[in-house]
Amino acid sequence: MNNQAYKSGFISIIGRPNVGKSTFLNRVIGQKIAIMSDKPQTTRNKVQGVLTTNEAQAIFIDTPGIHKPKHKLGDFMMKVAQNTLKEVDLILFMVNAEEGFGKGEEFIIEKFQSVQTPVFLVINKIDLVHPDKLFTIIDAYKEKYPFKEIVPISSLEGNNVETLLEQVQKYLPEGPQYYPADQVTDHPERFITSELIREKVLHLTREEIPHSIAVVIEKMERSDANDIVHVMATIIVERASQKGIIIGKQGSLLKEIGKRARLDIENLLGTKVFLELWVKVQKDWRNKMTQLRDFGFREDEY
Structure with a gap:
């Protein structure tokens, strides 16, 4: 070449x-x-x-x-x-x-x-x-x-x-190959994993949910013994009523969100995944800069 x-x-x-x-x-x-x-x-x-x-x-x-x-x-x-x-x-x-x-x-x-x-x-x-x-x-x-x-x-x-x-x-101008040929994104796996979970919430919930949720990956560890990746994630909402919607009757909706997200995460990582999901209320998080930073929205990175 x-x-x-x-x-x-x-x-x-x-x-x-x-x-x-x-x-x-x-x-x-x-x-x-x-x-x-x-x-x-x-x-x-x-x-x-x-x-x-x-x-x-x-x-x-x-x-x-x-x-x-x-x-x-x-x-x-x-x-x-x-x-x-x-x-x-x-x-x-x-x-x-x-x-x-x-x-x-x-x-x-x-x-x-x-x-x-x-x-x-x-x-x-x-x-x-x-x-x-x-x-x-x-x-x-x-x-x-x-x-x-x-x-x-x-x-x-x-x-x-x-x-x-x-x-x-x-x-495109002449230039180097910035990334290895097999790399398809520069985002860490944690970020894409959180987005895949957020996508499932959007698909399965009603209108009032979408823009008031964030997903934080608390833990992402690969077990050496059986090669299973353990993912612990928290879905952040603004109101208690939203928490109820996401959990669903007897936890049914949260279970479905988890099931669908796990399949996509397994495709992404190429291995079996054990996914644990929690839902937490943090009032008005979208208007609080400290919380936006905690959830990965950092202005200084752009």
């Missing part, structure tokens, strides 16, 4: 909440590393996915969906998303083909005016619209910003994803 010609770079995936950024990342990397939910604003930290080929290494950053913050956690998420734009080699601005151009998109395009980074427009969820509608969408966005490339895709079905990756590679 000619090292001089090797390309590598950082790519930010940005867009309004719920346009399919995490689904795209998981499709590209081929493993479940970003939390997926049909509820918006589920990604909080920068989740990096690493795609390595013989010619290039693309490091994808899945930012929190850009939206108007409502609390300190929201402010934090917005800062992360905005700072990312300046640090990367390429920006993928992802929009939902089913939704028209609105204030949210305008807000994001405004952020592009202050950066030199090339921007692709990625129109996702094309499997849900009639092909004729695509031309209207493309024309509407062309007027708003000089995108380097416009690529319609379906993350869910995989349509045109390879084409997008080929275009991405063209725009």
Whole structure:
């Protein structure tokens, strides 16, 4: 392999909440590393996915969906998303083909005016619209910003994803292989484990739960004797009523959350897992900086 010609770079995936950024990342990397939910604003930290080929290494950053913050956690998420734009080699601005151009998109395009980074427009969820509608969408966005490339895709079905990756590679600068070829994310296993548990809570609970939970991994130890990994995790909620919902009748919901999460964690770690889940109430944790820090949301890292 000619090292001089090797390309590598950082790519930010940005867009309004719920346009399919995490689904795209998981499709590209081929493993479940970003939390997926049909509820918006589920990604909080920068989740990096690493795609390595013989010619290039693309490091994808899945930012929190850009939206108007409502609390300190929201402010934090917005800062992360905005700072990312300046640090990367390429920006993928992802929009939902089913939704028209609105204030949210305008807000994001405004952020592009202050950066030199090339921007692709990625129109996702094309499997849900009639092909004729695509031309209207493309024309509407062309007027708003000089995108380097416009690529319609379906993350869910995989349509045109390879084409997008080929275009991405063209725009990457020459550079080293930052990560080993078999590494798909730079996040520690603890972080992904906590996200997998949080994802199951989101899938199995009603509307009032999502943004008021955090998952803290208290213990993650591999037993030398039988190679089983023992995971102890606490689900943090803001109100006692939420604790009741998550536990469920005679512990039934918590048991189901644990069962589903354990399967994903076993896939991630490639070994058997013993998972213990607890639920704890910490009132208004999203507005307390000390608790945000305790739960891993550290501004100084970004």
